[in-house]
Amino acid sequence: MRRASRYPLGDVTVFSLIIINKAGGLIYQREYQAGLRSLSTNDYLVLAGTFHGVHAITRSITPKLPLAQTSPATTTPGGGGSAPPAGYSYPNPGIAASGLEHLETEKFRLTCFQTLTGTKFLLFTDPMTGNVDTIMNKIYELYADYVMKNPFYQLEMPVRCEAFDRHLGAWLRGRT
Amino acid sequence: MSSSKASRIGEETRIDKVNAELVTLTYGTIVAQLCQDYDSDYQEVNKQLDKMGYNIGMRLIEDFLAKSGVGRCANFRETADMIAKVGFKIFLNVAPTVTNWTSDNNQFSLIFDENPLADFVELPDDGRAQDELWFSNILCGVLRGALEMVQMQIEAHFVSDILRGDDTTEMRVSLVRYIEDEMPPEEE
Amino acid sequence: MSYYFTILSPTDTPVFNIAFGTSKSGGDGIARFRFPDTAQYMNQFIIHSSLDIVEEAQWTNGAMYLKHVDTYPPAAAYISAFLTPSGVRFLLLHQPPQLSNSGGSSGFGASSILGSSSNLARGSTSSIAANPTSPQTEEAVRQFMTEVYENYVKTAMSPFYKQGAEIRSPVFRARVTAAGKKWL
Numbered sequence: 001m002r003r004a005s006r007y008p009l010g011d012v013t014v015f016s017l018i019i020i021n022k023a024g025g026l027i028y029q030r031e032y033q034a035g036l037r038s039l040s041t042n043d044y045l046v047l048a049g050t051f052h053g054v055h056a057i058t059r060s061i062t063p064k065l066p067l068a069q070t071s072p073a074t075t076t077p078g079g080g081g082s083a084p085p086a087g088y089s090y091p092n093p094g095i096a097a098s099g100l101e102h103l104e105t106e107k108f109r110l111t112c113f114q115t116l117t118g119t120k121f122l123l124f125t126d127p128m129t130g131n132v133d134t135i136m137n138k139i140y141e142l143y144a145d146y147v148m149k150n151p152f153y154q155l156e157m158p159v160r161c162e163a164f165d166r167h168l169g170a171w172l173r174g175r176t
Numbered sequence: 177m178s179s180s181k182a183s184r185i186g187e188e189t190r191i192d193k194v195n196a197e198l199v200t201l202t203y204g205t206i207v208a209q210l211c212q213d214y215d216s217d218y219q220e221v222n223k224q225l226d227k228m229g230y231n232i233g234m235r236l237i238e239d240f241l242a243k244s245g246v247g248r249c250a251n252f253r254e255t256a257d258m259i260a261k262v263g264f265k266i267f268l269n270v271a272p273t274v275t276n277w278t279s280d281n282n283q284f285s286l287i288f289d290e291n292p293l294a295d296f297v298e299l300p301d302d303g304r305a306q307d308e309l310w311f312s313n314i315l316c317g318v319l320r321g322a323l324e325m326v327q328m329q330i331e332a333h334f335v336s337d338i339l340r341g342d343d344t345t346e347m348r349v350s351l352v353r354y355i356e357d358e359m360p361p362e363e364e
Numbered sequence: 365m366s367y368y369f370t371i372l373s374p375t376d377t378p379v380f381n382i383a384f385g386t387s388k389s390g391g392d393g394i395a396r397f398r399f400p401d402t403a404q405y406m407n408q409f410i411i412h413s414s415l416d417i418v419e420e421a422q423w424t425n426g427a428m429y430l431k432h433v434d435t436y437p438p439a440a441a442y443i444s445a446f447l448t449p450s451g452v453r454f455l456l457l458h459q460p461p462q463l464s465n466s467g468g469s470s471g472f473g474a475s476s477i478l479g480s481s482s483n484l485a486r487g488s489t490s491s492i493a494a495n496p497t498s499p500q501t502e503e504a505v506r507q508f509m510t511e512v513y514e515n516y517v518k519t520a521m522s523p524f525y526k527q528g529a530e531i532r533s534p535v536f537r538a539r540v541t542a543a544g545k546k547w548l
Contacts, residue, residue, distance in 0.1 A: 115238065115241055115242075116237075116241055116247075116248055116325075116326045117237055117238060117241070117325040117326055118325075119238070137242070137245070140238070140241075140242040141242040141243065143238065143242070144238040144239040144241075144242040144243070145239070148235040148236075148238040148239060149235060149239065155234060155235070197521075200521075201521065201523070203523075204521075204522070204523025204524075205523055207523055208523040208524050211524070295521075296518050296519075296521035296522050296523075297522050297523060297524070298519070298522045298524060298525070298533050298535060299524065300524045301532055301533075305524075
């Protein structure tokens, strides 16, 4: 927050959030601030599927790491393309550490966070927005609380949890 | 990641707490009701508990990852430490002992010194529950569900339970395989 | 002193019974009632007949422990009562030993917990054993009741225990026995 406010034009601006299930299906899409042009529902589905595929490919070209190495993960914010692999590896030597993490244009930055379970959170923010990791963690926590713990939410299905909308919306608005 | 680091994460992760007796009584009621509904067919009750746990585990894993912030484990031994020292610690406030590893590092036991689910419980004295019912069987399902979501297929079962008059409460966990097909490398 | 302890559900169903003797001043913890042949049902009868008085006494103050509420002189039986908030009654019948010419029937036909011929330590004049209405006795019974209450709550919390059903838990019986040994 504080860091963001140092940029006169670049407040913490979250344009929208997309959640993709582990099969590549779009399960959640919300806009929080105007600034980006909207897509049709169909295009969002295509975006989710395409991103899922590209992400899988970036993971498969990421080199695997020796198992012994156990230094903590480092996220390297950077331009488009695949981020360098973090300093840890999977117990399963067949899978690489990470895939695509950021995509950036002049007007927005797309940050992808994939949970260990395979769910992907895609956050569209202003390129100047800092602390995206913090925002992402909070979103993940809210998702765990209000989506995963909702007994009537069916796993891998589109998220229709009013409490999640409400809390996430309130939190995002509260911090901007 | 060393096991002491896992202990620290388990201690430091903050999670909303509820009254332990509420949990104990709620869980006890569920088991007792299942025993009634299935006419004391304890094999079936064990199966149902495992199934319920499985559904919980698949959801709880996200909470675990979101709140604890831990990354992927480097091997199954690390996974075991995470389960015992972080998972059980933050959700049940107990830290079972990890022990009895097989030489291939694919099987271990969790020994529970205390089990909040089983406080106050005395198994039905119908002569069968002592031999057939695994009262805390939901925990096996939870582990199975949670680990499946992070690409590990495991098998878990209790081998002894203080409630049955055994000296310890012990759960055996075996890694069956890492699930490879998490994502297809190429879409066809 | 010999004791007969009963737990009654709010609907007057007996859910737990135990007979035991004093363990104080050398007692061996075995009940020796004065009329061992009839003790088994007479004790229950005496206890149940005190219920009217218990129900009267329970409104006199807010305490859970009602102390000594009733006496049945023919059997020298004293009843102390304890109420739980849910209306479960703990009733303790205590019968001081006969001081002389006890002898007792030689125990034939009576089970070992209800009758026996051994007379050791029967004539003890310890305050608890000899005087059922002394403050020391009241206090000891209160301690006993409180301890039993704690264990009763734990037992009642077992998911497999149905409210109002007989308590068959061996653990509970052992704990009550232990409490009796400790305080009475």
